[in-house]
Amino acid sequence: MRIDAALGELEAVLGERLSRSRPVREQHAHSETHLRSGPPDAVAFPRSAAEVARIAEICTRHLVPMVGWGAGTSLEGHALALRGGVTIDFAQMDQILEMRPEDMIVRVQPGITREALNAALRDTGLFFPVDPGANASIGGMAATRASGTTAVRYGTMRDNVLGLEVVLADGRMIRTGTAAPKSAAGYDLTALFVGSEGTLGLITELTLRLHGQPEAVSAAVCAFPDMSSAVNCVIETIQHGIPMARIEFLDAATVAACNAYAQMEMPLQPHLMIEFHGTEAGVAEQAERFGEIAAGHGSADFQWATRTEDRARLWKMRHAAYRACLAMRPGCEGWVTDACVPISRLAEAVEETQADIAACGVPGPMVGHVGDGNFHSVLLVDPESETEREAAKRVSARLAERALRMGGTVTGEHGIGFGKLGYMAAEHGEGWIVMGEIKRALDPHGLMNPGKMVSQT
Amino acid sequence: MRIDAALGELEAVLGERLSRSRPVREQHAHSETHLRSGPPDAVAFPRSAAEVARIAEICTRHLVPMVGWGAGTSLEGHALALRGGVTIDFAQMDQILEMRPEDMIVRVQPGITREALNAALRDTGLFFPVDPGANASIGGMAATRASGTTAVRYGTMRDNVLGLEVVLADGRMIRTGTAAPKSAAGYDLTALFVGSEGTLGLITELTLRLHGQPEAVSAAVCAFPDMSSAVNCVIETIQHGIPMARIEFLDAATVAACNAYAQMEMPLQPHLMIEFHGTEAGVAEQAERFGEIAAGHGSADFQWATRTEDRARLWKMRHAAYRACLAMRPGCEGWVTDACVPISRLAEAVEETQADIAACGVPGPMVGHVGDGNFHSVLLVDPESETEREAAKRVSARLAERALRMGGTVTGEHGIGFGKLGYMAAEHGEGWIVMGEIKRALDPHGLMNPGKMVSQT
Structure with a gap:
């Protein structure tokens, strides 16, 4: 890595939009979670795809690592510069390039956030549905294949990105x-x-699929006697083909956290939050049928929110659940797990995990x-406690x-970053080797977000 | 290519399930369309993934091309052995391996056809929705990213294949x-x-996403004064978020062909065939709202088919449209085009194409x-007429x-095969070069379905 030569050339291209200042570099060495790294050698703020291409060409010529940065909201350390080099922050590439409501698509730069995009779409009657909670950048959401509360109805980023410029x-x-x-072309x-988490290329533009704003929306929160009743209610609803727009589970501990954080008074039982579009x-028909299924699984205390402001309060509470949980234990670090299993195994998976967490001594709503x-x-890990950190690692591994x-x-939905790199071989077997072969074909010098995604040997 | 040595080894593995007979080889040199090739050197009929792996290992050691074969229904010559070698026919790998209705998934071998799969699913309350018309093999449908009449609601093979063994x-x-x-793992x-059309590997197993059989289905056929009224009706329906399960356009020439072929008496106007699930x-609500929109675009003569047998007749007619068109001109060859454009450009694209076809002297419903x-x-090309063949080529190119x-x-949806290889550079630009880099990483000797998909230089 000939970092000085590279930074000299980059400064000639970007001027003040190449920052070597310590605060800016440090800002790009932190993530939302406990994962940290050293800072990059510099942070670039390009304004066009052409500038990104120049950055890549210069970095490759000098064998300098390149790491993309969106809004910094990822949970597995995706955007941390493990080997130094240049972090490419897309904050200044945040424009809507073309709005095509008649085709229900929009062309955007990667730095636009999902909230900014949806604010701009409001008057078109359309919206972009993928909602990971955080106000992430669209480029980062694509790079990490984000999903969230609405994926059950509208799919993940896999389903809602129609095309890219890379x-x-x-x-x-x-x-x-x-x-x-x-398209069936190739x-x-x-x-x-x-x-691909920035390990194959840098996304400089996205064409997104939009959806019609629903004419009517109905949401509810309902309590269940136990977790498996709630999960079985969801399974039955899916099997009846009732199209849920969102369906979220909160265990009793999360309910307690939300009650405390958002001044709610939900009973301390497992809950489902559901929404129909x-x-x-x-x-009305979907809500009625769901109500019948839920009643069959012992749900009582059903509260429908058809008014926009009531629904907004409900989902604000759900999105604040992470912060509400953190607030339960001041000074703690949040280690967020992210398993996903076939729906028929969900109750069992959640039960085993709850028992494991209960036994480990670290709270885990x-x-x-x-x-x-x-x-x-x-x-909710006490960062000073080696015992708790080790316990959290063991729970995560199990x-x-x-x-x-x-x-x-x-x-x-959280992706691999470097937090989950150690599980790739177990999940993919020989397929992980194939990922490495693809990586080497497109990035032979290993400069795109190095230390992530593939085997480094 | 050391073909004799390879075939000797393959015979030792497969016995009589390696065929070198001329009729079997010739059978694998034809496609549904005008595209032809020489026959492969042999046809293998494996019964397990392990056998396919042995075939690949032997073929690679002797540098012999390998071409997968499903039901032979593809339209662009995908499965033709352009460079000889071994065609791997999956006819004897046609089993359902695991049915998991509670997870709404099924695990199958690649040789099962979509009709056989849906027959086996009938009693589960679930179905596999992708319907390209032909009774294609599921492996072939995945390899070509097939879609068809229901993609507007249920997506294409891209959306309905959850996992593969390759x-x-x-x-x-x-x-x-x-x-x-x-999953967000890698x-x-x-x-x-x-x-990937068999150019990166051979699919030996698929995990498919299933959907609930709709509780109610309603279908209709309706005539429009002209093509653009029909298309604009569809655009408006989409923008209203009315979820169509199928929406098919037939021009007046196709209507004439269907009338003749299936003894129907539809007015000789453009038609839409629509279905709601x-x-x-x-x-009922969707049908009513669609009816209002259609009326606004001048549709009359609306015929709803809620009885299963009436709907079956309707879609049988649609699926027979290709044969009905061919029957309009006995002895002709069908050259089927397959463009796809943003929905806002559809009326314009269809109109320009109709005018171009009308001017070229070859009928083209x-x-x-x-x-x-x-x-x-x-x-509908007269295969003896060089003039017509050239005219059809020019229409397709335009x-x-x-x-x-x-x-x-x-x-x-028809894919590239070798019929469309010439357009890859124009559609993908530098992206086509990247496809070649991926191909070489996974198949360095160029043995998987050679002559297809990527640049051969």
């Missing part, structure tokens, strides 16, 4: 996908880059996107092993 | 995806192999999966150019 390690620029709704490069009549078989526990044994995945 | 060129076996509904190898109340922006013309100019793709 800068490869050597500075070449490619466009993947088209503006047509589908390898699905869009899907290859979505979820459709026509007035359709939503649980929430889940139960329609997807995806659940999280927020392990959870990963459990998810794989049940035919699932170690990460439903 | 044998690579060198005989290594990998598994992609999991049985969980989603490169999306499933999506990479879906649509949902609850009784939901379907048109049908379309209009909800996807995907439309086909069946050019259509490809038109689709790309409008931001679409040269193939919505």
